[in-house]
Amino acid sequence: MIAAFFDIDGTIYRNALLIEHFKKMIKYELFDDIHYKLEVEKAYHLWDTRKGDYDNYLLDLIELYKKALNGLSEKYNDFISDQVVSLKGNRVYAYTREMIKFHKENGHKIIFISGSPLFLVSRMAKKFEADEFCGSEYEIDKKTKKFSGRIVKPMWDSVHKKEAIDKFIKLYNIDMDKSFAYGDTNGDFSMLSSVGNPRAINPSRELLKKIKASEELKKKIEIIVERKDVIYKINPNVKTIEF
Numbered sequence: 001m002i003a004a005f006f007d008i009d010g011t012i013y014r015n016a017l018l019i020e021h022f023k024k025m026i027k028y029e030l031f032d033d034i035h036y037k038l039e040v041e042k043a044y045h046l047w048d049t050r051k052g053d054y055d056n057y058l059l060d061l062i063e064l065y066k067k068a069l070n071g072l073s074e075k076y077n078d079f080i081s082d083q084v085v086s087l088k089g090n091r092v093y094a095y096t097r098e099m100i101k102f103h104k105e106n107g108h109k110i111i112f113i114s115g116s117p118l119f120l121v122s123r124m125a126k127k128f129e130a131d132e133f134c135g136s137e138y139e140i141d142k143k144t145k146k147f148s149g150r151i152v153k154p155m156w157d158s159v160h161k162k163e164a165i166d167k168f169i170k171l172y173n174i175d176m177d178k179s180f181a182y183g184d185t186n187g188d189f190s191m192l193s194s195v196g197n198p199r200a201i202n203p204s205r206e207l208l209k210k211i212k213a214s215e216e217l218k219k220k221i222e223i224i225v226e227r228k229d230v231i232y233k234i235n236p237n238v239k240t241i242e243f
Contacts, residue, residue, distance in 0.1 A: 001109055001172045001173055001174050001175060002106075002107075002108045002109070002174070002175055002178045002179050002180075003108060003109040003110075003111055003168065003172065003174045003176075003179045003180070004099070004100075004103040004108050004109070004110050004111070004179065004180040004181070004182070005111050005113055005165065005179070005180065005181040005182070005191050005195065006096065006100070006110070006111070006112050006113070006130075006181075006182045006183075007112075007113060007114055007115075007182060007183040007184060007185075007187075007188050007191070008112055008114035008116055008121060008124055009058075009114060009115065009116055009184075010184040010185065010201070010202060010204075011093070011096055011182050011183055011184045011188070011201045011202075012092050012093065012096045012097070012100070012112075012124070012128070012182075013088075013089075013091060013092055013093075013124070014091050014092060014093055015088075015091065016058065016061075016116065017084060017114075017116040017117070017120040017121070017124065018058075018061065018062070018065060018115075018116050018117060018120070019061070020084045020088050021080060021081065021084050021117070021120060022061070022064075022065055022068065024080045024083055024084055025068060025069075025072070025080060028076075028080065058115070058156065058185075059156075062156070066138075066149045066150070066151065067149060069138060069147045069149055070147060070148065070149030071146055071147065071149070072146060072147045073144075073145060073146050074140055074145045074146065074147070075145070077119065077147065078119075081119050081120055081123055082123070084120060084123075085120070085123040085124060085127060089123075089124060089127050093201065093202075093226050094226065094229070094231065095201065095224055095226050095231050096182055096201060099180075099182065099199075100128055100130075103180070104129070108179075108180070109131050109132070109168075109172055109174065110128075110129075110130045110131050110132075111130065111131060111132045111133065111134075111168055112124065112125045112128075112130045112132070112133040112134070112135075113133070113134045113135075113155065113161050113164050113165065113191065114133075114134070114135050114136075114155060114156075115135070115136055115154065115155050115156025115157075115187055116135055116136065117135055117136055117137075117138055118133075118134075118135035118136060118137050118138070118155075119135075119138070120135065121133050121134070121135030122135070132168060134155055134164040135155050136151055136153065136154050136155040136156060137151065137152040137153045137155075138150070138151055138152065139151070139152050156187045157186075157187050158186065158187055158188070158189050158190035158191070159190070161187060161188065161190055161191050162190040162191070162194065165190075165191060165194055176194055176195050176196065177195075177196040178196055178197075179195040179196060179197065180195055180197040180198075180199065181194065181195040181197070181198050181199070182199050182201055183198075183200065183201065183203075183207075184200065184201050184202055184203050184204060184207065185203070185204045185206065185207050186204070186206045186207050186210065188200075188207065189207065189210050192211075192217065192221065193214065193216075193217055196220065197220070197222075198217065198220060198221045198222070199221065199222045199223075199224055200221060200222070200223045200224065201224050201226070202224070202225055202226060203223060208223075211223075223235075
């Protein structure tokens with residue numbers, strides 16, 4: 001079995017699902033403390049003005065997100081999550097949208113592995129008809145049906161993504177040498193390294209540095225940059241590219 005592993009945020013989706021969810025929480029005033037809104041805006045401003053790196057920005061945002069999510073009812077969260085995917089779910093890169101279509105047509109197993117919350121990943125997986133999916137699990141109290149603010153299992157780092165991949169390899173007897181992976185940040189490094197056909201989509205500077213340091217990965221990876229309606233393929237071995 002050949003599989004195609006896709007990260008979502010920054011790879012398929014042209015932003016982060018978590019950010020869109022957070023914006024909706026602020027819009028519907030589901031928490032009162034203005035502190036969260038100000039901290040999120042500050043973190044985003046650092047990234048938007050390129051005064052911070054993307055990976056650190058997301059980690060800072062996740063900490064704020066956990067606090068904001070604490071106490072939110074499952075009922076309200078379902079409404080917000082449906083809104084995010086319904087209104088923003090088509091905001092995707094043309095390249096990865098076409099690759100999903102390509103893998104479907106060739107009978108490949110399509111698997112989404114994302115650091116975004118599982119309740120958002122599951123909706124995107126349904127929208128794009130992925131065969132399997134895996135996302136960060138946020139705890140819900142069984143009695144109150146509210147979020148506790150605790151993450152049961154994160155899925156934004158290389159270690160947990162590798163564990164998820166290993167599970168799918170055993171489940172579907174996946175031939176990793178013939179399989180594909182698509183990612184954009186450090187958290188996708190193990191996923192990209194695991195397959196015979198890795199593709200870095202609009203990669204962060206941190207991921208490019210790791211690719212440059214890996215002689216094995218440099219030999220097989222494709223770097224894809226999509227800007228407006230143009231898709232560029234970049235050779236990672238070209239010395240003029242500044243990582």
